[in-house]
Amino acid sequence: MTPKRIAVVGGGTGGTLLANKAVSLLRSEVSSGRVEVHLFADSSEHVFSPGNIDIAFRGAEPSSFRRPERNLLDRRVLLHERAVERVNLEERAVYVDSERLNYDYLVIATGSVARPDAISGLKETSYNFHTGQEDARRTWEALQRFNGGRVLVLTNIPHKCPPSPVEAAFLVEELMRKRGIRERVEVLFATPYARAYPAAAIAEVVEPLMEERGIRLYTMFNTDYVDPKERKVYSLEGEEIGFDLLITVPPHRGADVVFKSEIGDEEGWVAADKETLRHPKFDDVYVVGDATNIPISKSGVVAHLEAIVAAENIAADYLGTGKVYCYTGRINCPLELGGSRAVFVAATYERPPSRQRPSLMKYLMKRAFPAVYWEMLRGRVDPVFDLYLGKPYKVKGVGGA
């Protein structure tokens, strides 16, 4: 009998966790050879990308945020350390090195790509910590060389990790104080949103702290272009800001494979139902994490929780249980505010984030998370999260609501 194949494209948080979860939910089918779980990863190394903040603004060692992908996977996951060229949803096929692999279920977990080249003048003038560990390291080196002037932290949308631009501004300010040159440095923070943080309750915490630390805030600033000669950024709203050192979160786009496969919108995001994570036209295709067009934060937390929901739905469909798992839209993103304090931005599709007091405990939890992350990818930490935060889904259908 030909085994049923689950093909997972993308070896980031969502893809890795989903592959492990699918094996766990279909253990006997996988062990008996009735189901195969294939994971396609571009790289043999898995990078914990939130670590880029620590590399760029604390000088952390990049290798501490990398692990071999194989070591993070259940041994029964069939890992292909090869980039997928394209997928064809009509043919139900994945193409790699001109070879074709047919699937019964496809999971698109191809993430997002920071693209400073998407804005004229941005790439050649800016330091970016969303474009990989090397660039995060260069940002740290630039901050070490900087001896005074104006640092502009510039946010562009869409981007992953909503807290990261605010964190960058606070950590730059803190670093300048630690280096003893704060009085010679202006720190500016420009954001496309109407306030320092998109969620109002969190902005109410962030904005007074920015004022207290002397971080000048520019809201509703959507970058039009950067003039490298003048060293000025111009906005679609008609403003301009000059800089001596430009640190950006560039606009993000979907992965190359999405564009090559012509399965996304103009920015490369793939359509998915925001509850079931299923593609609206192909019921054997699921999309998780940054790759989706769902209006929710592009973050590791979302990729993690969506991967669980999609894996549950694939297993339920294969086993014919009649259950449908619906993601609640839960997010729970740590936001560091400098001074060893942090808050957690927590919300669902129905409940906006609430105001909270920055705390040392939340900061310590954030700093401890990289160590937990590797275990989380194996699905071992979810019972603890569920105990405190509840399940990230509601179940409909047989036995559900």
Next chain:
Amino acid sequence: MRRVVDARGSFCPGPLTELIKAYKSAEAGDEIELLATDPGAKSDVSAWAKKSGNEVLEIKDEQGYFRIVVKVVRKGR
């Protein structure tokens, strides 16, 4: 051309992100119809439209969400 942007259920990063994404690919004269549940959307979109020189044509309370229509009047300098 009118484009509907459904940002219901989005609180972070929120409806303004979805509106601006649509705005970037719009032409002058286009209309963007934003659906949102975030209570901050009405004031955010109004403030952004005022600053950017675009026009809010309609803000309407629907059952459980808001409908905000923005006309793209200008882009950039």
